[in-house]
Amino acid sequence: MPGHPYDRPKRLLDVLVAGVALVVLSPVLLAVALVVAVGLGRPVLFRQTRPGLHGQLFELRKFRTMKPMGPGRVTDGDRLTGLGRWLRATSLDELPTLWNVLRGDMSLVGPRPLLVRYLDRYTPEQARRHEVRPGVTGLAQVRGRNSLSWEEKFAYDVRYVDTRCLRLDLQILAETVVRVLRREGVSADGHATAPEFLGTGRSAGHLDSASQA
Incomplete structure (x- = not known):
């Protein structure tokens, strides 16, 4: 199957931006690492x-x-600290993923990488989200992030796969900055971040998926 004409320039943009960002943000990366330690x-x-x-x-x-x-720390909600919530709300926890972008594991923009155990739970249409590299941010993230249902997120992911282009990527990156500053959509109601995806049409239960958002 031939590749999308945008994929090659998209990859070049990823390498350029991630490489520069890792250098420029190295003091921030060091500071956050010390705070986490x-x-x-x-x-x-x-x-x-x-x-x-x-x-x-x-x-x-x-x-x-x-x-x-550990004792008293069973769910992700129990384990997520005030510091952790702040890192997630500001998206500072995502900075090391720039290394994944530089390596070619990820892209700056694309569907978010989820858990391996979800692979056999997607419908064939939802599985199309893997036709592109996963992203640090994506269309679903700027359309509601964890306030969306899983089905809504996957619909946005597939829409991105079908419509990806430089203009859309730049729009998503700009909207991501606004979303991060406003700290919108960080958590689904009643969850540390989002409920576990059990498959379309099935109950999501009560399990958090804070480690996967």
């Missing part, structure tokens, strides 16, 4: 395997926002 301890990075382009697995890197599981 003091506030949450080590390791400062959260690492988890996620599916990327065509479902190929890669190791996602973010700053850690939760305490380890």
Whole structure:
């Protein structure tokens, strides 16, 4: 299947922006790492395997926002600290994903990388979200983020796959800045971030998916 004509310039843009951002933001990365080390301890990075382009697995890197599981800390809501909530609200926890962008695991813009166990829960249409690299931000994130249902998020993901272009990417990046400053859509009602996706048409239950948003 031939690639989309925008994919090659999109990748060049990703490398350029991520490389410059990692250099320019290195003092911020260091400062956040120190804050996490003091506030949450080590390791400062959260690492988890996620599916990327065509479902190929890669190791996602973010700053850690939760305490380890233990007595009284069973759910993600229990483990998510005040510091962690602030890092998520400001999206500072996402800064290490720029390394994933530079490596080619991710793109600046695209569907968010979710959990591996979701792969067999998607409908064929929803699974099309893996036709592009996952993104640090995406169309679903600027249209409501975790205030959207899973089905709404996936519909936006597929719309992005079908309509991706430079203009749309620049629009999403600009809207992301506004969303981050306003701290909109960080959490779904009653959840640390969002309920677990169990499949379209099934009850989402009570489980949080704070480590995956």
